[in-house]
Amino acid sequence: MDATELMEALDSNKTIIISANCNIAYSGRAESFLADGDRIIIIKSDKTLLVHQPTGSIPINYMKEGSSFRVSSDGERVELHCTNSREFLTVRMHRVYSHDFLELSDGQKLQITGSEKDMSQMIYNHPELIEKGFRPLSMEEHTKFGFIDVFGFDVSNTLVVVECKRYSADHKAVEQLNRYVKKIKQAKGLKTVRGIIAAPRITAAAEMHIREFGFEFRRINPPKYMERFDSSQRRLEF
Amino acid sequence: MDATELMEALDSNKTIIISANCNIAYSGRAESFLADGDRIIIIKSDKTLLVHQPTGSIPINYMKEGSSFRVSSDGERVELHCTNSREFLTVRMHRVYSHDFLELSDGQKLQITGSEKDMSQMIYNHPELIEKGFRPLSMEEHTKFGFIDVFGFDVSNTLVVVECKRYSADHKAVEQLNRYVKKIKQAKGLKTVRGIIAAPRITAAAEMHIREFGFEFRRINPPKYMERFDSSQRRLEF
C-alpha cells in the first residue's frame, strides 16, 4: 500500500481497513503514545478512525466522525495524520500487512429491547408491578425536577417517583431518586413524596441508603420482548 | 469465503476481518436485531467479536473476549454463531465482499497522561494549588470511606477531602464528595471536614449544590505532561 492509493481512498470516502505494524501518538483530551505493534486501522466513510489491537473489545486509539486526514511518506513508511477541532493523532506505519478499500452501504438501525426505557414502559403499562392501586401519570419525562422514569399516585393519592435500573441498583441510583424527590417536595410544597427503586437487585450499601431516606425497593426484571431463544437448542431463532 | 476456511481461521486463533452484507440477532443482556446491511466483522485472536457499520465509532454489535464460535452454511449463506455464558449472537451473511485472516502480535500498552489520577498527583505535589498551607497526607487511596483523590490538612489542621474531575464538575461529583465527607465525619467523630472540588469548571447546578453542603470549588486544569504539540505546525512531534 503506498501513500497515493491511501489518499485516493480517503478522498473518495471509501471505508478503509489496514492491518499494519505501527506506533501511535495522540494529543487532545489527554496525551498518549502507543509503541510499535500490530494493529487494525479502520477509517470509515464518515471519517471516523478506529485503531484496534489484536485483543480486547475497546479501540486503543480513535478519532471522532468528521476528522480530517493527511497522508505523508518518507519512501519507506507511510504516516497517517488525523485531526479535528481539538485533537491530533498520528499513525506511523512501519509495515503494512494488508489493506482493503471498500464501498459499504448500511442504513439500518438496531432494534433493541430490554433497556431502562422498556422497563419504564412495562411499569407504566402494568402499574401493579409497583403495587396495587398505583396510577402512573407519566413516564420517561424530562421534567424540571430531572428525567423521571415513572411518576404517579399511590392508592392514597401520595405522589410516587419510580427510578428504574436494568441491573443492580447502587447508591448512585438512590441519590438520583433523592434529588428528584427533594426537588418535587420543594417545588410543590409537599411534605411526603414516595420514592421507589425498581431493579432486579440492589447492593447492600444502597439498601441501607434507601432506608435512610425512607424509600422502597421493588424487585423487577427488565423485559425482553424480542426473546426468541430456544434454550434447548442454545440458538437464536429468527 | 466458505464455511470451512472460516472455521479453520477460528481454530487457529487468527484475527479475522470480514466485510459482508449481513443481519444480526443478539440475545443476552438485552435483545436486538439488525436488518440487512453492509458491515465489518472482526474476530480477534482472544475471541472478541466486533461488528461495525460503515459510520460511527461504536460497534453496533459485539461479544466479549473468550466467546465461542460455530460456523454453519446452507450452501449459499454462511452463518456465524457466537456464544458465551449468558449471551448469544448470530451473524447471517448474505454476501461476503472481502475477508482477511491475520496473525497479529502486539504486547504494547497505551502510555497516557492527563487523567484524573495525574490531576491528583499534581495537587499532591503542588498543594498550593488548593490553598496556602494545605498539607496532603495521601492521594488516590482506597480508604474505607471510599476512593479519595487527595486527603490532607489545612493550615488550621482541619481535615480536607479533595475530589478531582477532569472536566466540568457536576452534581454527581458533589454528591460523591459529600459521601466521603459524611463517612469521615461519622467514623472519626469530627464536626467539620472540608470538602473541595478541583476541576477546570463546574455546572451551575453543582455550584448551588456545593454551597448547600458548605463545600468549595477550585478551578484547576488537568496536567498534560506529554504535550509535545507544536501549535504553530498543528502536528504531533514525537
Next chain:
DNA sequence: GGGGAGAGATGCCGC
C-alpha cells in the same frame, strides 16, 4: 465475583 469509580468514555435528547 461484587462493589465502587474513572473513561481521550459515547450517544441521545432537551433546553
Next chain:
DNA sequence: GCGGCATTTCTCCCC
C-alpha cells in the same frame, strides 16, 4: 453549546 442520563457501557482495582 451545555446538562443530565443511559449504555448489551468497558475497564481497573480492591475487598
